[in-house]
Amino acid sequence: MSDIKIKNPSPLVQTILKLDNYFSEMIRLGNKIETMELKSDFDFEQAERLIKHFAECGEGVSTEVVAMSNTLTELRGQAEQAAAVVAARADIVQARKNEHAQKLEEFRLLGEKVRELTASLSTLRVQEGQELSVEVREGLAARLGEFEARLHPLIEEAQKLRTEGQQSKLKVLEQGADSLGQSLKAVSQKINSVRDQHPN
8 A cells, every 4th residue: 555645635635645545456466366376275265355355446446536526526616716716806907907007108198298388388488578569478478378278288187197096006107197297387387487577
């Protein structure tokens, strides 16, 4: 018989170990029965005992094969349940990943809009104290109005992304949106400064 020792074996391992023992014993018995000379009554009595034991091992194999089949069926059912749980979790993880990717793309696009607005504003150069005609002041006021019309939606979008980043615990989005918000506030201050210098 096999002397394999495993600490706290699972039902499946227990069945496999029993099968291994039965098969090993059947092989041992088969070899022993084959080499017996069968000359005396004692030899025949011993052979009969060994054959009986061999049959018992065969019954043990059949029993353990059924047990192993039942155990495998049970384990397969548990594995399928686990796979369903993992698949559901994987969907949640993927959905969160997709959501984060979408938010980061929105942040990237917002950053481009902020850079475009800042670049456009940098072309607005009016020297402090410079006297401007009514026509130039009206044109300047119109341009400042256009900048503000573009600015306010961007500020709202930055605040929205910052809140979403905070709620989703997405630090890179929260911090990035906050940084863009600060940049937009600086743009707003520059617009107000130009307007104060050159009131319409």
